[in-house]
Amino acid sequence: MAGGIKKFVVGTFDDEKVLFPAVKNVRKAGYKIHDVYTPFPVHGLDHAMGLRETSLHTAGFIYAITGTTTALTFISWVFTKDWPLDIGGKPNFALPAWIPITFELTVLFSAVGMVLTFCYLCNLAPFVKKHHFHPRATDDLFVMAIECTGKTNDAEVQSFLKNAGAQEVNVQEVETGWWIGTYDKEQKLYKEEKGY
């Protein structure tokens, strides 16, 4: 996933009550909200931002049935074909005894798979350094980043955000996407790379 450089207009808010109408007005005006960063989960913000329902649970279901199938096929192959053993006079195909393992593999596959998928979807990994639009987004400020396209007049967006109740407004140029290894230093832009 190659990234690029994008320009963002960033506004900070110090109250949910201001943030919600601001989100609504920004969307109504036709600007594209890149994301809103909040110090804690804000109930209903996803609806206000018009975010698409996540498909993470569908992925989870697929991982789960993969786990179920893996467990059942492997155990039944081992105990009926590969190495049949007489255990306590039970039949070789001893389904009830396998259910706990099947259950555990179902949970394991779905949990691990969902965590990895989540990290992938959010571009999270130990070697990825994310750009922070505002350091206080993890403390006490709500930070809204509006993506600018070629046609966007950023001065207009800035004054729009100010009117919507933003405390502090600025413009930032940021690299997006996965950049393995390049984010280990403090913010270096792609266009500063050799041979750009």
Place this chain on the structure above:
Amino acid sequence: MDHQFQLPGSYKKWTYGLIGAGVIALVWGLIMYHPFEHAGHGEHADSTRFWAVLLQNSVFFLLVVNAAMFFICVTTMAMGGWVIAFRRVSEAISSVVPILGILTFVILMAIVFGGRTDIYHWLDTDAVAKDHILTGKSGFLNIKFYTIWSALTIFLWWFLGKKMRSLSLQSDKEGHMDYETGKKWIWKNTVWASLYTIVFTLTVASTIPWLWLMSIDAHWYSTMYSWYTFASTFVSGVSLIALFVIYLKNRNELPYVTEEHLHDLGKFMFAFSVFWTYLWFSQYMLIWYSNQPEETKYFIERIGTATKAGPYKAIFFLNLIINFLCPLLILMKKGTKRNWTMVTFMAVLIIFGHWLDFFQMVMPGTVHGHYHLMPFEFGIACLFIGLIMWGTGNYLSKHSLLAKNHPFLKESMIHHT
């Protein structure tokens, strides 16, 4: 907001229709099945069927309506606000406890004092004296303890449930509560709810299923049994609440109930179906694995052995499909839990499934292989469903459908999953 819900004519028609059908079935049973004859020598085998069906239905439906009060009490203790929008519905269902309680008590007493050794083997004093397992259990399985404990249990369910309901109704008259009064009122609710829950633990979650149902197979025991019974009736109870909520919502009542509340009820139905399966499996797997003759007997009577299929094999596995596979696969998706039609369908399916579960818990130890699923069995079920509809309808048409002064009402109105 001050208007009073009136039962529509169609509701009354169904109520009286179901009760009528049930009474016909009951009278038919009284005439045709010789319920007061002893079934000892195979002459009046149907008399066992008569009592077994009454036992199954009365205990099942009593525990289901009682589960509605348990639902109120646990949500009260957990400070759950989301249920307030439809709390009166669960109250209405729980108000049927005294009616079904008395009926169940009469049936149990008829069985015990009628000396129905075909239902409860431990009633046979000669057999108990010769049998060291039953002698060992006779401190618990005897008529005196059975009678007193059953009576006390039903009384406490009624009394503590009544207290919870009257606290709720009392709030309607007293007007809006300020912070301090509200806090006191919630605390009072919490105390009574805790008392109810303690009684519930000592009865539904332990002794009552042992006495009423497990003692049919007097030699056998399972430590999972009471939890299994509880899971069965609780998931049916929540399904019943969901059915009434959907019905009232369809009649433009319950203004604050939204898809969000339905979603959470659906989650309960899903979660407790899985919980039931967990207990089903734990009971089955341990017995299957250790393979002790005195324990496997219970399952051999139902599903038979590897070489010979038992009479209940089809019902036993159908039970697992209806109560586990269907809720698991259908209710898993968020869309189905928020779909009024699908939740209605699943609620009916779950209640039927657990009724069938109780059928296969009661019948093998009483009528053995000679079970029937005929109009008589369904007729008696109709009688109890009709009584539940009658009692619930009575409560709903007498009291406001909204606990309008409940301090958590706002929380329920803005509830969002």
